[in-house]
Amino acid sequence: MASALSEWVDKQISVITCDGRNIVGQLRGFDQVTNVILDECHERVFSMEAGVEQVVHGLYIIRGDNIAVIGELDAELDAKTDLDTVRAEPLKPVVH
């Protein structure tokens, strides 16, 4: 378990944003207000019709306002998962 983001620097993390997107990338930095630097990141787009689509994004700064959840990515589990077979309803945006 991590009690702070610093334990995840340079590790693969998964960010769920307030608009319901899931972005996976390497955490390169963060600040007091949870603005986050994500390197080599991609978005995972879930749908019921097709497997998970991965959209490559590159280097991102995500503003803390827009972040709902951050978690460490389990590399082992991730490697085992065949994302093409995964069907899921896309997340709804956060209601303020």
Next chain:
Amino acid sequence: MFPLSLLTTAKGNPMLIELKNGDTYNGRLVNADSWMNISLQGVICTSKDGDRFWNIAECYIRGNSIKYLRIPDEIIDMVQEEEMPVKDKNKKSFSHRGRGGRVNTTGRGRGRGGRGGRRGEGRGNDGRGGPRGGAR
């Protein structure tokens, strides 16, 4: 590394900014401040659904309204290059601080301070003639 130092490093480079309302702004970063307020030049604004475009010569974006920024990959390497020399400089200037402890190994510097000095001298004295070093 702080997100905002990455952002300031990216000055002069093209970037994409998505606002909370879904509009995106593509342009060259002119300036960014500590609130993430940003000024861009040579901007193409795209509506949320991507069906309308606006050409804007120059614009200012309030940091508050930003969802995320996409910046060129190579910028992240430039930050480290710029951060390290600053650290070194600090260290160097620190080592130049203070006096003494170099030539004489007693740890007392030449000059002022220590005991002695001007103790007991009256105000009317012209200030000369007191012992110079730590008196011993």
